[in-house]
Structures are given as C-alpha cells and as structure tokens.
Amino acid sequence: MLRTLFATALALAVALPVFAATPVNINKADAATIASSLDGVGAAKAKAIVAWREAHGPFKTLDDLAQVKGMGPATLKRNQQAIQFSGNAAGASAKAAKVKHKARAG
Numbered sequence: 001m002l003r004t005l006f007a008t009a010l011a012l013a014v015a016l017p018v019f020a021a022t023p024v025n026i027n028k029a030d031a032a033t034i035a036s037s038l039d040g041v042g043a044a045k046a047k048a049i050v051a052w053r054e055a056h057g058p059f060k061t062l063d064d065l066a067q068v069k070g071m072g073p074a075t076l077k078r079n080q081q082a083i084q085f086s087g088n089a090a091g092a093s094a095k096a097a098k099v100k101h102k103a104r105a106g
Contacts, residue, residue, distance in 0.1 A: 021037060021038050021039045021078070021079045021081070021082035021083075022036075022037040022038075022082060023037070023081075023082045023084055024037035024038060024082060024083065024084065025084045025085070025086065026049065026053075026059050026065065026083050026084065026085060027053060027058040027059055027085055027086065030050065031043065031046040031047045031049070031050045032046070034046035034049055034050070037082065038075075038079045038082060038083070039075075039078050039079055040074075040075045040078060040079070041071075041075065041079070044070070045068070045070045045071065045075075048068050048069055048070060048071075049065070049068050049071070052067065052068045058085070058086075059085055060085060061085070062076050062080060062083065065083065
C-alpha cells in the first residue's frame with residue numbers, strides 16, 4: 001500500500017511540470033489570460049505584467065520579464081517554455097514551412 005502511494009506521488013510530481021503552463025504571448029495577452037496560463041502567476045502578478053508592458057513597451061526576453069515585481073527566477077524557469085514574445089508556435093511553424101517550400105520550388 002505504501003509503495004503504491006509513493007509511486008503515485010512520484011508520478012504526479014513528475015507530471016505536474018508538464019501540465020503547469022499553457023503557451024501565452026506575454027506581449028498581447030490580457031491579465032486574465034496571463035493569470036490562467038502561467039503557473040504561479042495570479043491576478044496581481046498578471047496585472048503587474050500588463051502594467052509594466054504598457055509603461056515600458058513589449059517584452060523581448062525573460063530578463064525583461066524579470067523586471068516585473070514578483071517575477072522571480074523560479075517562476076520564470078517554471079514557465080519559460082510557455083512564455084512567447086511574438087506570434088505563436090503554430091504561426092511560426094507555418095511560416096517556416098512556407099520558407100522551406102519556396103526554397104524547394106525556387
């Protein structure tokens with residue numbers, strides 16, 4: 001019984017980071033979207049992210065995002081794969097495919 005409980009706890013601990021965050025464009029999303037998409041980012045931090053963006057312009061790197069109060073290294077590391085600065089993953093893939101197709105045709 002104890003072994004099963006331990007195995008279940010270990011499996012959850014390993015799986016949680018995979019499901020922790022949803023991809024979000026940090027330069028276009030509103031505070032509610034940011035809060036619901038990023039792990040460890042609630043309404044107050046999300047509002048601070050939007051306020052910083054409005055005052056200083058779009059974020060270019062995680063270092064820019066680290067300037068927002070409450071966005072520490074652990075939060076950034078946990079969410080780095082989900083934070084997008086422009087476009088989206090599907091759009092980037094489609095654009096890369098078009099470039100490859102043009103190169104072959106040309």
